[in-house]
Amino acid sequence: MAEQDPKQPENEVQDEQTANPEAQLETAEEVAAAEAADAGAEGDTEVSLDDELSQLQEDLLAARDAALRAQADAQNVKRRAEQDVEKARKFALERFASDLLPVVDNLERALEAASGDDEAIKPIAEGVELTLKSFIDVLGKNKVDVVDPQGEPFDPNLHQAITMIENKEVEPNTVTAVMQKGYSLNGRLIRPAMVMVSKGG
Structure with missing residues (x-):
């Protein structure tokens, strides 16, 4: 195989x-x-x-x-x-200062009322004047400033016009009288000045 x-x-x-x-x-x-x-x-x-x-x-x-x-x-x-x-911090005294302003106004009114030739009133007037001056100094130290715009142009941001009177001796829109002084705290107005403003004839 x-x-x-x-x-x-x-x-x-x-x-x-x-x-x-x-x-x-x-x-x-x-x-x-x-x-x-x-x-x-x-x-x-x-x-x-x-x-x-x-x-x-x-x-x-x-x-x-x-x-x-x-x-x-x-x-x-x-x-x-x-x-x-x-x-x-800056405006913490705003309400307190506002409450004190009427006291300042009353002292100013008392001083105006005491002005005169009366010898008996002069010591009182001097005391009121010194008190008012001390009061204003304290307000100034706390950045409360007086706004007294007598003779200045009217500013609606700072002044409140009570009335307008015609007066050719000054420019129109001028503060001719201050009825109540204004005050500001650190540049913020806490009370406007109440004034009389002149207008053109």
């Missing part, structure tokens, strides 16, 4: 592949498809990383903007609080 060639099965496989080129083609297409799929997956990964990076950059910008806005708001709140404290 002749011995069987052990290499025959390999030859048969090679012969089958050579005889069936379509099988080789299908195998090559599968390999190409697999490679293309791998390449596509890598491309998708790169695209998704780019998108994620862009989103992170946007989030960072948004967080930075929010932090800057919060810092600005905090500074504004602090500044407003400091302004409120300063106003409270």
Whole structure:
């Protein structure tokens, strides 16, 4: 008996592949498809990383903007609080000073009434004058200033016109008489001056 060639099965496989080129083609297409799929997956990964990076950059910008806005708001709140404290400190005496102004008015009226040649009244007038001067000095030390616009142009922000009188000797809209002095505290008007104003003839 002749011995069987052990290499025959390999030859048969090679012969089958050579005889069936379509099988080789299908195998090559599968390999190409697999490679293309791998390449596509890598491309998708790169695209998704780019998108994620862009989103992170946007989030960072948004967080930075929010932090800057919060810092600005905090500074504004602090500044407003400091302004409120300063106003409270500057104008804490406003009501107290307003309540004292009628006392000053009464002292001025008493001084006017005591003016004269009567020797018996002169000591009283001097005492009232000294008291009034001390009172005005104390008000001045506490930033309470007198508004006495005699002869000045009328200012509706500082003066209250009681009446207008015709006076050809002065310019129209001039304060010709001060019926009651005004006062301001740290530049804020706490009582307008009551005045008479000239008008043209």
